[in-house]
Amino acid sequence: MTKEEFQTAFKPIADGLFGKQGGRGYERPHFDVRPLGDMLADLADIPPEEWYGYAFSREPLNGKFDDVQRRGWMEQSLACGREYATKICDKYQTKDPRELAKAMSMDVSFPEFPEKTDRVLFAEFRVPNKICIYMDAVKKAEKLFESPGVLEVLTRELDVSRLLLSHELFHWVEEQYHEEIFTKTEKIRLWSLGFLHNDSNIIALGEIAAMGFAQEITGIGYSPYLMDVFLVYGYSPEEASGLYEEMMELAGRKIEL
Numbered sequence: 001m002t003k004e005e006f007q008t009a010f011k012p013i014a015d016g017l018f019g020k021q022g023g024r025g026y027e028r029p030h031f032d033v034r035p036l037g038d039m040l041a042d043l044a045d046i047p048p049e050e051w052y053g054y055a056f057s058r059e060p061l062n063g064k065f066d067d068v069q070r071r072g073w074m075e076q077s078l079a080c081g082r083e084y085a086t087k088i089c090d091k092y093q094t095k096d097p098r099e100l101a102k103a104m105s106m107d108v109s110f111p112e113f114p115e116k117t118d119r120v121l122f123a124e125f126r127v128p129n130k131i132c133i134y135m136d137a138v139k140k141a142e143k144l145f146e147s148p149g150v151l152e153v154l155t156r157e158l159d160v161s162r163l164l165l166s167h168e169l170f171h172w173v174e175e176q177y178h179e180e181i182f183t184k185t186e187k188i189r190l191w192s193l194g195f196l197h198n199d200s201n202i203i204a205l206g207e208i209a210a211m212g213f214a215q216e217i218t219g220i221g222y223s224p225y226l227m228d229v230f231l232v233y234g235y236s237p238e239e240a241s242g243l244y245e246e247m248m249e250l251a252g253r254k255i256e257l
């Protein structure tokens with residue numbers, strides 16, 4: 001993928017993020033660009049457990065759930081991620097995600113852009129043991145540390161590529177412990193008929209737990225979900241501002257105009 005392809009690939013993805021309101025022929029809403037530091041300060045103020053609205057907004061089965069379930073799963077999945085962070089760090093005697101990756105024989109690479117143009121990703125895990133961290137996004141984010149107020153909120157504790165790597169490592173951990181780990185064993189019954197039934201995993205649980213895992217390993221004091229705004233901002237401040245508004249609304253927070 002070239003730089004130009006990556007830029008254009010971004011647009012339909014961002015469209016998808018806000019596509020809930022419309023179908024074909026609908027015009028994307030425009031958002032006022034907000035200062036990055038202000039947005040991050042507001043988002044860092046939302047406790048990790050209160051991100052359930054946003055965390056489930058990308059879940060295909062979300063329409064079947066209510067907020068009591070979402071909140072319950074949010075708490076359980078975060079706890080699961082944190083528990084496995086402690087377990088894995090104890091097992092390998094390190095809290096450094098790069099050392100962990102090495103000890104777990106992961107094949108980690110740092111290409112500039114994803115190979116395929118169908119989705120925009122900042123990092124990805126592929127079974128059995130491949131992790132890619134896309135450096136164009138990381139470098140753009142690193143430059144944004146110089147924007148007013150950003151470092152104060154994100155702190156020097158944040159190393160973007162380590163955070164992304166930690167998140168992806170959890171997906172490998174999930175595979176290793178799939179018979180017992182909460183994010184894989186918890187299922188929802190989609191239908192049952194006599195002795196027949198169809199149970200499904202809930203994708204959001206693994207994503208939430210990966211955030212809990214990454215937060216525990218990196219020691220940052222805020223939810224890693226705010227990285228979505230931070231990383232998108234490097235490509236489109238307007239899309240990032242729209243994403244911020246959505247996150248604030250889903251967390252029941254007031255937005256200052």
Ligand SMILES: [Zn+2]
Pocket residue numbers: 167168171206207210
């Ligand atoms: Zn993930």
